[in-house]
Amino acid sequence: MMRHKLVKQGILIFTLFFTTVAQAQLHQFVDPKIGSEGLGNVFIGPSCPYGMVKPGPDNSVGANSGYSPDKDKAIYGFSQLHVSGTGGGPKYGNVSVMPFSGDLGSIELESLRGDEQVELGYYSVMLQKWTIQTQITTSDRAAFYHFSFQPEEEKNVKIDLGKFLGEPAIPDPDARESQQFVGSEVEVVSDSEVRGYTRIRGGWNNGSAYTVYFAAVFDQPFTEFTSWKGTRLYPGKKIQVDSGDKTGVLLAFDGSNEDLQMKIGISFLSPLKARANIDQEIAHWDFDQTLAETREKWETIFKRVEVDQDAAPELRAMFYTGLYHTMLMPVDRTGENPFWENHGPYYDDFYAIWDTYRSSSPLITLLTPSRQVNIVNAMLQIYKRDGYMPDARSGNSNGRTQGGSNGEVVIADAFVKDLPGINYKVGLAAMLKDATIPPGGNEEKEGRGGLTDYNRLGYVSTDFVRAGNRTLEYAYNDYCLAMVAKGIKRKGEYWRFIEQADNWQNLWRDIEDHGSRGFIMPKDAHGNWVDSIQCAANNGRISYVPYTPVAQDWPICVCWWCGFFYEASSWEYSLSVPHDVAKLVELSGGREAFRKRLDTLFDKKLYNVANEPSFMSPNLYHWIGRPDLSNDRIHRIIDTHYDSSPSGIPGNDDSGAMSSWLAFHLMGLYPNAGQSYYLINSPWFKKTVIHQENGKDFTIEAKNLSAKNKYIQSAKLNGEDFPKAWIEHEDIIMGGTLVLEMGPVPQKWGTEILPPSKSDQEI
């Protein structure tokens, strides 16, 4: 059934879609608006899983998703590419279309919005200026628009190749993080088809130019058109060739039908490939069919995790929306790489691995390992052709690195979880490239900035920016490298890098702050601790600012990227040693001191729920035998900061990083990415069944779970006593049932066999 509008005395009546659905489907729990207000920055338009096309409304050129929830911000177009949850300078927002009524005399059009409807695979809005309803759904590489105009009003559509997100108000080709216009082209191919492209460079990752080709086809002919170049209109001119100017076309449709449909295909190869993408994916004009197909793609994924059917709908909304957000990116562009042979999988918009390696990659691996194999192989192909794996990548360009070369963690995570079909020798080569060859030139593009220091001194000195988190992350990256080297019997590399995995200790300074001892602190190249950091201050002068464990975000400094830590304080980062928490406990003064340290972190608000560096922190109580305290923290964090409302994600969702953190915890699991186990906490669901790709089910049952019975008393795996608060990936993929007995008071469970740590294993 077509979801069209009926206009009757000014009242819009929507036919009820859900009436046709016989039984509730999991995708109905997804609410793409979760995270669309506040800091979440999620994309609200329709998308397939990892879908290349992400059409949606743009009402703010400075918004990362193109979308501001502010009702006073007028929509100026619907563009075909977006990212979800990102921060910093925006990317994409290309090939903007806009329906309108009136004449073909202006290229700047905008309207306030009403009656916005956002569902998985579906977006609808009323453009109030002309009372035009715009409905959108999408396939992987083609968007489907249904416009409903007012009777007697003109049916026009603008296709604008000059619009993009993050354009500086005053053109500045050297501006950092803003996108820059390079060129565009439009061709009216027939009376129902337009093709062309827009070419943009820059954006957050400071990437090279990318070209978005499109083909737009309509279900009825246009009778008049005006193309433009720059600000000049050319009625009836079919071609505007690329001369480095902004171009587009205004189309006018005739006929009595109030409705107009458009399919717009996207490609990174050519306009003809964009057209072929339409023909291959949407060879009809049935909007609902495309919508249904997109929902089915998601449903197939969601069905891999069956949660307690009695759980509150809000909880299921949070969970399935979490999966949904996790699987919007990276984007599957297999067959669409314009720089090398398209024989293998290609993914783009790793935005950024710094964010997603922690929980997104492990979640994809757990639910759809075949997908993760393709993603990893794409990363290795990027290494082979571009020279380095990405730590972040967008628009076919690596960049920017925020700290480590966390591709290492992704490779190691795949390796320790035994993902098949990956050449781990190439994986090791890619990791070794990061670890041994300085990227040079632009040290924010890829590889490891400050590597010369790190390999010479065992830490990154204050001669380099972000020395603190670079050192910490490189040490863990080295641990991951060592694990793969060991696994494929490359002992020389193993011994070198397992030793380097302790490098974080070279910046461990025995000072006290807020009653806790030992912090990762800046050290110069001569080995001296430094107490202040040089930075460019807001007054334009170079200043030295005192550096303490609580210093954060350099309020008096201009450069966001130039501090000792990236986006967090030493209080947060000093706990970021995922491979050796036992050593961290020891250096902090033992279990009791470590417990106090964690309590201080949370109680004194030194913990930042809204960013990735602290993702693991609430779980660290596991390593002092107190999973009940991890449990308390995690439940409090989620209850306080997450919900199913539009502002239900407390920070930038970062391509689903926060969403995947949430989804894991709701199931009662949390991965230590790069290592082969999951930490166990109390789930939110009484029962969770993972229907794995290998055909084996893994079930987590939380017996007697209630608000009061929130602690795991004991556990059984396949009927056998399971005293550990962590479980190996292998135990899950073999299938089985983990029964958690719940009760009101913590018991002995999880207090004895602690999760692995490097220093334990060496003993």
Next chain:
Amino acid sequence: MMRHKLVKQGILIFTLFFTTVAQAQLHQFVDPKIGSEGLGNVFIGPSCPYGMVKPGPDNSVGANSGYSPDKDKAIYGFSQLHVSGTGGGPKYGNVSVMPFSGDLGSIELESLRGDEQVELGYYSVMLQKWTIQTQITTSDRAAFYHFSFQPEEEKNVKIDLGKFLGEPAIPDPDARESQQFVGSEVEVVSDSEVRGYTRIRGGWNNGSAYTVYFAAVFDQPFTEFTSWKGTRLYPGKKIQVDSGDKTGVLLAFDGSNEDLQMKIGISFLSPLKARANIDQEIAHWDFDQTLAETREKWETIFKRVEVDQDAAPELRAMFYTGLYHTMLMPVDRTGENPFWENHGPYYDDFYAIWDTYRSSSPLITLLTPSRQVNIVNAMLQIYKRDGYMPDARSGNSNGRTQGGSNGEVVIADAFVKDLPGINYKVGLAAMLKDATIPPGGNEEKEGRGGLTDYNRLGYVSTDFVRAGNRTLEYAYNDYCLAMVAKGIKRKGEYWRFIEQADNWQNLWRDIEDHGSRGFIMPKDAHGNWVDSIQCAANNGRISYVPYTPVAQDWPICVCWWCGFFYEASSWEYSLSVPHDVAKLVELSGGREAFRKRLDTLFDKKLYNVANEPSFMSPNLYHWIGRPDLSNDRIHRIIDTHYDSSPSGIPGNDDSGAMSSWLAFHLMGLYPNAGQSYYLINSPWFKKTVIHQENGKDFTIEAKNLSAKNKYIQSAKLNGEDFPKAWIEHEDIIMGGTLVLEMGPVPQKWGTEILPPSKSDQEI
């Protein structure tokens, strides 16, 4: 008059073109075949000055110019892009067209050739298999083909997007220096137009993918066509979309006319831009008009240098062909950059600056400084957008560096010659980037490989390949940087880099070879001289080979790029200190020892005429007050190794590097690139007038010049006695006359005021 063939009883009669030319024009002296046999590797097809399109025959996939003079090698197509004079793995050879008779059943076509005619702007050949004459001329961005078929035979044309030079016989996406196929597309747009593209990566510079878009239009409709993808033919299928496969189309024309004309436009932006390039440059079907326009473009340049009209035609052929070869590249692609804003000039195919900085850039600066300003500004734009100036660049990608970052020399050459319209502050920033920021990752792409060593030790140690010429070239690059820094009052940089300009002395080892002392020799990172070099031997094992001053090209080593010196021996390179020959003389043991050293170089055949490292060597006698000996050497070199025959260039012409070396010497001048003066030797012409862009003429007269009177006795500049064997650029641009009195025996002229040297100036 159209140059068509008449077929009469099997005899081809060509109408005589030159009969229509009232008086001899300079372009008629140009013979594009000079350098097409032997090692020259020049391109023989038509081209405009710095022309983007270079259409020509391909009969050898392994030939750098696509062309082998071997008559047994069959032509398999005429492609639209070539480079001239290069070595190593070939580049380009894209969008291959081939006329043929027969049916449309095969995509592999080839024919032996006959009646080849090569002139400036014009190429003609008879394809013997079908007796089809193919004539080609070109504008800047569109090639013009005239095919003459046999009556009663089919008139067919193939457009092949799967052909390119340097394709490995067995596909190997990781092969070094070979070009790799990425994708292609073809679209039959109407019955007289085809568009599409071919996308290739790799080649000599190991570049990223470049896309060559084309539009081909015909002067008559085709009546039948068959497109293909891979090996499968699709009769009548208009579109073959890019799926990573090779595509193309076979076209059949009807009608009684034996002649068929095609214009094919090229672009790096889009097929429509390629079409626009045709329309803008060749808005007609008059082959001769386009040919005449192309010749006029060259004539305008050639007319800037008027040489003795009585000089032997062979000599004038060598001279004007030298100018012609110099100005084929870099290629003017202004408005055609697909990666950034096209507001300023853009040049590509710097192939390589390592070759051309010595004499090509100075020649362009002398004759057409406005052109050199554009080239320099393009280099600075490349620095701003890609991060580094090129030392080599092709297909929109920097790479590969052979030794230094010789962009520094080009910038300094422009600066000391006062070229206007260049932001030298940006120039200094670009040079400082080279000199201070290691390029990292792939150290062959750009910047300075081994820079960490160089900046730490004062030389590149044997830890890095090509340590010898890198050290030498960086030292001169640093001198050039220092000169610009000084000129724009950046004293800090000046003092740092003028000191580094002596770094070559750190590798000067006081050993004897062939009776001379002191050679640039390998040193390890600990400061120890090393007597052998590690290299990968042909037997696949790592070997240590003895290193001596005459060691060259590592005959037992596999890796051409991995020696201590690139493409030459220490005997040659040790003389390569263009900024401080006086110091070189001193270190060699004084004037007499230095004279002996130079004599040994030439007499013992330690000098290689065929490569750039020794370009300056025959002139070095100037610095010991013996310009007569320079004169002897230069005249002997040219008389022995250069002539106007197809094998008249003794080595790879390297984008005109050898040709510009020749042209300068024929005028009696030779630049020391990066410095503001020219060395003076006996010219080959009795009179040379340079009609400068500033409107002022500079005349060189060689009075009484004859085979016997080959030495300059004395000189007068504008009537004043001129005792120096070198002249400042400023003296030339102010206009005037330099009269050289010639005689049979060397005199005092040039023996006292020696050309500048750094160490002299410091004293």
